[in-house]
Amino acid sequence: MKKGFPPPFPPERENKNKLPPWVIRALEEKGLSAEGLVFACFCDMDNVALYKDSWLFFDNKGLYIASGTQETVKPKRGHVPPEPKVTIEKIQSIPVGDIDSLTAERYTSTGRLVMSENGEDVPLTYFSLGKIGDLDEFARAFNSYKETGETGITPRMDDGPGKCKKCGAPCPPDKDFCREHDKNKGTAVRLLKFFGTHSIQIAIILALMVMNAAAQVFVPQLSTRSLYDNVLSGGSPLEQSIKALGVLVLSVVGLRVLKTVITIIQDYMSASIMPRIMYDIKVRIFEAMQRLSVGFYSSKQTGSLMDRVTRDANNIYWFFTDGVPRLIIDGAMIIGILIVMFTMSWKLSLIALITTPILFLTLVLGDRLFRRMHHRVWVMRSRARSLVSDNINGQRVIKAFAKENDEYGHFEKESDAVRDAEVRLGVAEATLFPILDIFVLLLTTVVLAFGGVMVAKSEGNMTTGTLLSFIVYVNMLKEPFGFLSWISNWWSRCSDSAQRVFEIADAMPDITEKEDAVGLENIRGEVEINELEFEYEPARPVINKLSLHAPAGTMLGIVGKTGAGKTTIANLIARLYDAKEGSVKIDGIDVRDLKLADLRRNIGLVSQDIYLFIGSIADNIRYAKPDATMDEVIAAAKAACAHDFIMKLPDGYETRVGAGGQSLSGGEKQRVSIARTIIQNPKILILDEATAAMDTETERNIQASLGLLTQGRTTIAIAHRLSTLRDSDYLAVIDEGKIVEYGTYQELIKLKGEFYRLYKIQAEALKTIGIGDTEGVFAPDETEEEKHDD
Amino acid sequence: MTDAIQTISPETLKTEYLSAENCEFFASAHGFLGSKIKGKEYKRVILTRALPLTEPDKYICITDVEKTELGIIEDTSVFSPEQKKLIDDELSRRYFCPVITEIKSIKEKFGNFYFDVMIGDFKKNFTVKNLNKNIRYHGEGFDLIDVDGNRYRIPDFKAISPKSRRNLEPYLY
Ligand SMILES: Nc1ncnc2c1ncn2[C@@H]1O[C@H](COP(=O)(O)OP(=O)(O)OP(=O)(O)O)[C@@H](O)[C@H]1O
Numbered sequence A: 001m002k003k004g005f006p007p008p009f010p011p012e013r014e015n016k017n018k019l020p021p022w023v024i025r026a027l028e029e030k031g032l033s034a035e036g037l038v039f040a041c042f043c044d045m046d047n048v049a050l051y052k053d054s055w056l057f058f059d060n061k062g063l064y065i066a067s068g069t070q071e072t073v074k075p076k077r078g079h080v081p082p083e084p085k086v087t088i089e090k091i092q093s094i095p096v097g098d099i100d101s102l103t104a105e106r107y108t109s110t111g112r113l114v115m116s117e118n119g120e121d122v123p124l125t126y127f128s129l130g131k132i133g134d135l136d137e138f139a140r141a142f143n144s145y146k147e148t149g150e151t152g153i154t155p156r157m158d159d160g161p162g163k164c165k166k167c168g169a170p171c172p173p174d175k176d177f178c179r180e181h182d183k184n185k186g187t188a189v190r191l192l193k194f195f196g197t198h199s200i201q202i203a204i205i206l207a208l209m210v211m212n213a214a215a216q217v218f219v220p221q222l223s224t225r226s227l228y229d230n231v232l233s234g235g236s237p238l239e240q241s242i243k244a245l246g247v248l249v250l251s252v253v254g255l256r257v258l259k260t261v262i263t264i265i266q267d268y269m270s271a272s273i274m275p276r277i278m279y280d281i282k283v284r285i286f287e288a289m290q291r292l293s294v295g296f297y298s299s300k301q302t303g304s305l306m307d308r309v310t311r312d313a314n315n316i317y318w319f320f321t322d323g324v325p326r327l328i329i330d331g332a333m334i335i336g337i338l339i340v341m342f343t344m345s346w347k348l349s350l351i352a353l354i355t356t357p358i359l360f361l362t363l364v365l366g367d368r369l370f371r372r373m374h375h376r377v378w379v380m381r382s383r384a385r386s387l388v389s390d391n392i393n394g395q396r397v398i399k400a401f402a403k404e405n406d407e408y409g410h411f412e413k414e415s416d417a418v419r420d421a422e423v424r425l426g427v428a429e430a431t432l433f434p435i436l437d438i439f440v441l442l443l444t445t446v447v448l449a450f451g452g453v454m455v456a457k458s459e460g461n462m463t464t465g466t467l468l469s470f471i472v473y474v475n476m477l478k479e480p481f482g483f484l485s486w487i488s489n490w491w492s493r494c495s496d497s498a499q500r501v502f503e504i505a506d507a508m509p510d511i512t513e514k515e516d517a518v519g520l521e522n523i524r525g526e527v528e529i530n531e532l533e534f535e536y537e538p539a540r541p542v543i544n545k546l547s548l549h550a551p552a553g554t555m556l557g558i559v560g561k562t563g564a565g566k567t568t569i570a571n572l573i574a575r576l577y578d579a580k581e582g583s584v585k586i587d588g589i590d591v592r593d594l595k596l597a598d599l600r601r602n603i604g605l606v607s608q609d610i611y612l613f614i615g616s617i618a619d620n621i622r623y624a625k626p627d628a629t630m631d632e633v634i635a636a637a638k639a640a641c642a643h644d645f646i647m648k649l650p651d652g653y654e655t656r657v658g659a660g661g662q663s664l665s666g667g668e669k670q671r672v673s674i675a676r677t678i679i680q681n682p683k684i685l686i687l688d689e690a691t692a693a694m695d696t697e698t699e700r701n702i703q704a705s706l707g708l709l710t711q712g713r714t715t716i717a718i719a720h721r722l723s724t725l726r727d728s729d730y731l732a733v734i735d736e737g738k739i740v741e742y743g744t745y746q747e748l749i750k751l752k753g754e755f756y757r758l759y760k761i762q763a764e765a766l767k768t769i770g771i772g773d774t775e776g777v778f779a780p781d782e783t784e785e786e787k788h789d790d
Numbered sequence B: 001m002t003d004a005i006q007t008i009s010p011e012t013l014k015t016e017y018l019s020a021e022n023c024e025f026f027a028s029a030h031g032f033l034g035s036k037i038k039g040k041e042y043k044r045v046i047l048t049r050a051l052p053l054t055e056p057d058k059y060i061c062i063t064d065v066e067k068t069e070l071g072i073i074e075d076t077s078v079f080s081p082e083q084k085k086l087i088d089d090e091l092s093r094r095y096f097c098p099v100i101t102e103i104k105s106i107k108e109k110f111g112n113f114y115f116d117v118m119i120g121d122f123k124k125n126f127t128v129k130n131l132n133k134n135i136r137y138h139g140e141g142f143d144l145i146d147v148d149g150n151r152y153r154i155p156d157f158k159a160i161s162p163k164s165r166r167n168l169e170p171y172l173y
């Protein structure tokens, strides 16, 4: 929202965790006061999973489920929606004392609120899965209220339907934005804004297009009308006729040349501005994509983003380079032709015009018919295409399983489907178009018949030449009409694309910097995690009330089963996602209060899945610090034990990696990515399985060099191999998003718990392959132990 | 190897297939499903389908409330009618999906599909993004998944009214 924007109307938005006034009134009519209400939530199903409006709420005495109906009245355009009519049919109340706790259980398409009573599960109400976030919050609020007397949940404001998400002004209930902010309406206007910077050129292009159309309209006047009336009509001496013919031929040729020149200039000009406009649009998308948070990219509904962006940009491009010029030329031509036709003979024009709507209608209907077939062909083609790309990417696997023939069979099947769909479309088109042509023929015949009569009667200056050129005009109308009948489709496809492009451009990043965010120039590197809770999807907690502390300059090791939430913790520290509850603090400041650039600059994250950009190895290492000298690059590569293998490559540091470049092994990629982080020189280093793909010796060497580098640096190391974590000052064992054990290496061994078990497993594994004394392999050196005691 | 690390053994790798002989179901007082498996009683068990779309009555996984697997039922038809009803009731609760009885209209706008449907007597509007990715075919019909993750079922596409079919057909495949 802009600053100084008028206050939202209605002035106060409802608190989502309270009941709306009309529900409270309906409850009071039933004799239930909502005065002591603590927390409320709307639910859309009843206890047999039928849709039913119901409200759940609790006070310090009981939990209430009031079900009934709520009728929303559709508001007039731009009016405040009137209050919904609520009737309460049933109220179920359960004394708070009877409920031990509430849980929102997730089923396939629904969810169910379940209470536990003396260790027994008792089902309450169903709800549709989309509501699980609200119901889960309700359950947590209840549990926490029962335990502590506080819900522990900050009230949320309702910005749902009925009010504009941008300014809070009323809007239709099925829309998120008011008319002013409704993006759908503004698509055309917003697209045109991209053209604004080139307005002079565009005005010239427009003028040229109109001239082009005028030239085309004028041609039949000479080539047909003059030809018949002045040259072929006879009556004048031969010499004069030939002279007239010469003039005619020359002027027709002249007109054609003029038209071609105009077209060349026009194409030349649009060719020089369209790419610029597309550039502007693409840059806008790209910039927006950089701003968006990681969550946007992994969300399921986004689909294939890259494919979408390029395809959408192309759709817009072709509409504006092909569609719009034709629209303008054809539009101008229709107007021009009609004017000429009417000046020639208004009677014949009327006759011709009466029949044109029929033509237009057949064109539109034909298009409807074909759209489905086109769609089918398109779906089939893209299926075959994705099969091909799947195959190319999976060649190794296909070969390893000797599945070439099966894959060939699949492709044959898909191709058959494509072929059949294409044949069907082709046949349909081949039959329909000739029928359309017959319509046009009929139309011209009718005009010819009437015109012939008029010529015979010499009515209204009608001559053979006029009639024949008139017929030419009628035929000339066919094409622009045909084009107009499907330009609307073309536009809708273009605006679809534009809308999606704007959707990305307008998408709000989940993670935003506060206006008064604090900068951090020199940080110490203390990391403190407090009661952290996080979930990717509602009611599927990944991190559960987790607290951890890594004092500045120490090394914290994290172990845990796969899927325990280790990577998630790393992501939360770097604020790639925001915590749901609790906080992550760096030097005692919540990461949400820090400037994002400062935060990320100080945190080096070597992540589990490594991505190298297309470019040379040196460029990849330099990624965080583009101005790094070659000395720095080599130093970083040495520290990451990457220098030696890089030097063995024929192109050395200039070896091209990334998609399409040299393939590096898993461990080599990891080393490049470690070097990339080392050069960044972060105060906090997070190593998420950073050395998992390497042999133990290389890992040791990297650790040794990191050890030198990490002095005074906080390191958080995540690993499955315990030997990786032997230098850690503290260790945390994580399971299902919770800390199960925490302490120094020695403490955890003494504890004989989960860590000890892991330790034993790995030690036993070594023993079985004949490495006797395992204690030495894992236990920290004596000297280090002394360091701990300090 | 010592016992301490023996978490995976031939025993644990073997799937426990359950049938009417070693497994019996009962309804708890509050309508949840309980079970007695190999003589051990569980107050509440959870059933999960391994092939929810194509084989809803085969390969049913039984877990306790902590999601520890107790066994797999290969085919529910081996149970007595009363037992099978208990199983089916629990599964239909867990896999409950509102059934679309009529498709009144579908508007496609900007890649979103706005459905206006009837679910029994209830009028429901929902939005599906990216239709071909959010449709799950099974047998004669399919499930539609809306933007909130809710599913709506059409059990038999041929059985629905011709008008409803015409509304959706252009968007399928
Ligand atoms: N983007 C995501 N959306 C939904 N769920 C996710 C997402 N990323 C991870 N998860 C889930 O969150 C849980 C924790 O994942 P996380 O990557 O933190 O595990 P981890 O401890 O790093 O595992 P590993 O040792 O295999 O790397 C897993 O159950 C995973 O399926």
Ligand SMILES: [Mg+2]
Pocket: A566, A567, A568, A608, A688
């Ligand atoms: Mg991980």
